[in-house]
Amino acid sequence: MVRRVTTPRKPLRNHGPKLRPLESKRWWIIATVILLPALFLLIQFGYAPFSEVQNQHAVEKAHDDELARNPALLAKTERIWDSSMDGWTWVFPGVVSRKALASTEAILFGRTSVPAGDSEVARNAARRVGGYRTSSHCGTGANNIPVCTPVGRYKVTLTGNRRQKVQIVGIKASVVSQRKPPLGTLLIGPTEGGGPIDAVFIDLDSADKEAVAIDEANNPTDRPFVDVESRWTEEGEPLVFEVMAGTKHQSEYKWKLLVEISYGGKRETIQVPANEGDTFQTVGWKADWPYGARYKADQATHRFVVVDPSSKGHP
Known part of the structure; x- marks a missing residue:
């Protein structure tokens, strides 16, 4: 008879009460x-x-x-005129007859339905004859005698185009071309007198062509503008300059503005105008240069009158 041996089972451990x-x-x-x-x-x-x-x-x-x-500064430019100093002075490549100037004269002195004075219609009439209008910058010389230099005068608006502040650290001109100015005919109109203006001046005849500050007597100084004034702009904020670039030589300059800037640890140079084909212009002129014909606007008669070529100085 075989006996069956059974081993008693160990009791199970209690792991805690079961969740109901x-x-x-x-x-x-x-x-x-x-x-x-x-x-x-x-x-x-x-x-x-x-x-x-x-x-x-x-x-x-x-x-x-x-x-x-786009560049760190967005530039907008505009040719401007200051009638107080510029007057109404034009130069022409060829010899212009008195008859050819008749329509311009009639508009300038108000003998037409167009308002008298420096109107766009008068400018267009002079352009059709082939003329270039000129500007002047006049400072105060000895005995308060004005000393004037032919200039190209432009309003230059520079607007910030970076999230960081853009600092202007240098302004100078770069000459694109230089040639003899028009010496065919000189036409000088009246000026109205004027005082100092807030602007920068560039001597195109100089070696560095640096933009310099202008003193209280309206004379260009020997100090770069950026050394005298600190200018910076933020995104969307415009800075407006009146830039004048002049010459005392028998020269017609085409030029651009080079604006050196700094922002975010970077340094760049912005060219104004930005388009390769666009330039600023400065046309030199002087009353005693050898023009083929010279006229002046006579306020008494409201006519353009011929100036004796042998006379010296301002007509």
Whole structure:
């Protein structure tokens, strides 16, 4: 007879009370309704600032990339005239007859339906004859006698095009071409007198062609403008300059403006006008140069009168 030996089983360990179905359901509700949303909020609070910073960096980079497609300064230029000093002086390449100037004279002195004076219609009439209008910058010389230099006078507006401040650290001219000025005919109109103006002056005959400051007597100084005045601009903020570039020689200059700038640890040079084919112009003139014909505007008779070629000095 075989005896079967049985080993007594060890009692199972008690791992804690079993959750009743109702209690299990309650914990599931607590986890889904309270704990999971709380955990989600904690993650959001931690991730949201990081995400916002990343998004802001992406937006700034996209904005910087868009700005970088254009120069750090956006330039707008305009030829301007100061009737107080410029008067109504024109030079012509060829000898112009008195008859050819009749229509311009009639407009300038108001013998037409067009208002008298320096109107665009009068300018167009002179241009049709082939003329170039000139400007002058007049300072105060000895015994308060004006000392005038032919100039090209331009309003130059420079607008910041970077998120950083753009500092102007240098202004000078670059000559594109130089040739003899028109010496066919000189026509000098009246001026109205004037005082000092706030502007920068460039001597195109000089070696460095640096833009210099102007003193209280309206005379160009020997100090670069950027050494006297500090100018910087932020994005979208305009800086306006009146730039005059002059010559005392028998020269007609085509020139550009070179503006050296600094921003964000970088240094660049901006060319104004930006388009390769565009330039500024300065036409030299002087009353005693050998013109083929010379006229002046006579305020008493309201006519252009011929000036004796043998006379010296200003007509």
